[in-house]
Amino acid sequence: MFPLYMRFISTGTVCTYARYSCLCLPCPCKQVDYIQRRGYKKKWAKNEGSKPHTVHALNHMEAFYKPVFKERWPSIRISLLTTSKYCALLNNYNSENEKVEKYLTDLGTYNAMEKAKLARAKYLEKENQQIVTEQSSLPIESLIDFPKRPSHSEVDENDDVNDDDEDVKEDIQPVVGKNTSLYDFIPTKRVYTDKELLQQHIARVATFDDSLLEVPVKVIQEQVPELPEDLKFFVYPKGDISKFPNPKMKHGNLLGYYMMDAASLLPVIALDLQENDSVLDLCAAPGGKTLAMLQTLKTENLTCIDESWSRLSRLKDISKWYIGETPSSMSVSKRDGKLLEDPFYNKVLVDVPCNTDRHVLISEDNNLFKPGRMEERLELPKEQMELLVAGIKSCKPGGTVVYSTCTLSPAQNDGVIHAAMDHLWKETDIDTVVIDISYLRPIFKDIFTFFPKTKYGQLVLPTLSSNFGPMYICKIKRIR
Ligand code: SAM
Numbered sequence: 340m341f342p343l344y345m346r347f348i349s350t351g352t353v354c355t356y357a358r359y360s361c362l363c364l365p366c367p368c369k370q371v372d373y374i375q376r377r378g379y380k381k382k383w384a385k386n387e388g389s390k391p392h393t394v395h396a397l398n399h400m401e402a403f404y405k406p407v408f409k410e411r412w413p414s415i416r417i418s419l420l421t422t423s424k425y426c427a428l429l430n431n432y433n434s435e436n437e438k439v440e441k442y443l444t445d446l447g448t449y450n451a452m453e454k455a456k457l458a459r460a461k462y463l464e465k466e467n468q469q470i471v472t473e474q475s476s477l478p479i480e481s482l483i484d485f486p487k488r489p490s491h492s493e494v495d496e497n498d499d500v501n502d503d504d505e506d507v508k509e510d511i512q513p514v515v516g517k518n519t520s521l522y523d524f525i526p527t528k529r530v531y532t533d534k535e536l537l538q539q540h541i542a543r544v545a546t547f548d549d550s551l552l553e554v555p556v557k558v559i560q561e562q563v564p565e566l567p568e569d570l571k572f573f574v575y576p577k578g579d580i581s582k583f584p585n586p587k588m589k590h591g592n593l594l595g596y597y598m599m600d601a602a603s604l605l606p607v608i609a610l611d612l613q614e615n616d617s618v619l620d621l622c623a624a625p626g627g628k629t630l631a632m633l634q635t636l637k638t639e640n641l642t643c644i645d646e647s648w649s650r651l652s653r654l655k656d657i658s659k660w661y662i663g664e665t666p667s668s669m670s671v672s673k674r675d676g677k678l679l680e681d682p683f684y685n686k687v688l689v690d691v692p693c694n695t696d697r698h699v700l701i702s703e704d705n706n707l708f709k710p711g712r713m714e715e716r717l718e719l720p721k722e723q724m725e726l727l728v729a730g731i732k733s734c735k736p737g738g739t740v741v742y743s744t745c746t747l748s749p750a751q752n753d754g755v756i757h758a759a760m761d762h763l764w765k766e767t768d769i770d771t772v773v774i775d776i777s778y779l780r781p782i783f784k785d786i787f788t789f790f791p792k793t794k795y796g797q798l799v800l801p802t803l804s805s806n807f808g809p810m811y812i813c814k815i816k817r818i819r
């Protein structure tokens with residue numbers, strides 16, 4: 340191995356072992372560390388600027404994900420760098436879907452929803468959760484003690500009272516004019532370079548420190564919902580990395596199945612769609628989750644919006660190939676979701692743009708880790724929070740919102756949930772709670788690997804034997 344790596348160092352060619360240039364990445368065989376100690380640092384520095392964006396992305400993950408996922412990280416890392424696994428979502432709108440079902444089982448796959456339903460029954464039996472307790476039938480508002488927030492009018496009134504209240508005035512200690520002067524010069528302990536400041540900013544945006552937020556987020560239990568009866572998806576067993584053939588119009592009038600990451604179905608399952616629901620898909624394109632919602636056959640009123648024309652046209656294509664034509668119960672429009680304010684819906688899906696961990700590790704195209712897209716990347720948590728806040732505002736009191744991403748970034752997952760709730764508490768009269776959906780773990784344990792240490796939502800971790808995700812899902816209920 341060693342002479343081979345020496346050759347890489349001198350020629351700069353790509354390592355066949357790790358897929359990436361040995362000059363930029365620690366190689367699994369550890370020879371690079373050895374070479375580095377022998378005085379090759381300069382070459383590393385020289386190549387720093389020309390690193391592929393995928394390598395920047397991996398280095399970023401090494402720095403910020405490794406401390407979070409610890410001993411799980413090497414397995415997650417290799418899984419992210421490996422081809423992901425797909426499921427086949429059965430198309431209920433196809434006229435001959437029994438034939439498609441048979442075709443899929445003949446391939447060696449199984450209907451994962453059937454298995455999940457059995458696991459749900461077992462879980463309920465164990466937890467004895469079928470019995471609706473008296474307490475859970477009470478209105479949620481009566482069970483939750485929300486921290487009191489000053490309303491805007493109260494703040495104004497208090498301001499007036501304080502103006503007349505001499506005692507309160509005396510308590511205010513003027514800072515200027517006592518021991519310090521406005522003209523005192525206090526030298527900073529250290530002057531940071533632009534690069535250091537940027538690094539600090541990147542670290543702030545990439546990590547989630549809930550000690551900085553003031554509002555405690557309430558997490559409540561709900562009864563384990565039924566799994567959608569008509570949603571069927573087929574997967575190869577754990578450890579089997581066979582691929583599905585591309586769907587063809589072989590059976591019936593429309594495409595028989597849609598290939599997608601099975602973990603992307605969890606946000607739709609968590610939404611628990613019911614007939615008569617009025618549903619908003621706030622970031623809908625290119626439409627994988629929209630199609631999954633349609634497959635539940637419970638979308639009598641579905642509004643899909645996205646701000647990208649080109650991605651919306653893909654949603655329309657999917658609708659044409661799988662449904663035939665856009666159903667009259669579904670509307671599709673190009674809009675900025677952040678501007679929505681009116682509570683028209685009782686189920687809202689907010690599937691936000693995110694780091695897209697898999698994409699940034701394998702493709703240079705449209706890579707968020709391009710230096711030119713740094714600002715966009717650093718703005719993501721803010722953008723995600725604004726979309727989630729708009730989703731919650733669009734939801735009627737009593738309705739639910741599901742927030743999802745396909746990143747492992749704690750800042751873009753739990754961090755955004757907390758920041759949105761903090762914002763709503765301070766800036767509006769809206770009250771929200773997080774709904775505990777940890778029941779997804781025992782129900783889907785045969786298909787997905789979940790991270791046990793999230794704070795609010797559930798996170799599917801990619802593993803080699805079950806290479807789905809990453810997918811973060813959090814369910815929020817609007818109370819007021
Ligand atoms: N839900 C989609 C699916 O399952 O196929 C994937 C959604 S993708 C992760 C995020 C989408 O959000 C992108 O299509 C992007 O155009 C859209 N988006 C970004 N900012 C938006 C905004 N302000 N309003 C509406 N859509 C937005």
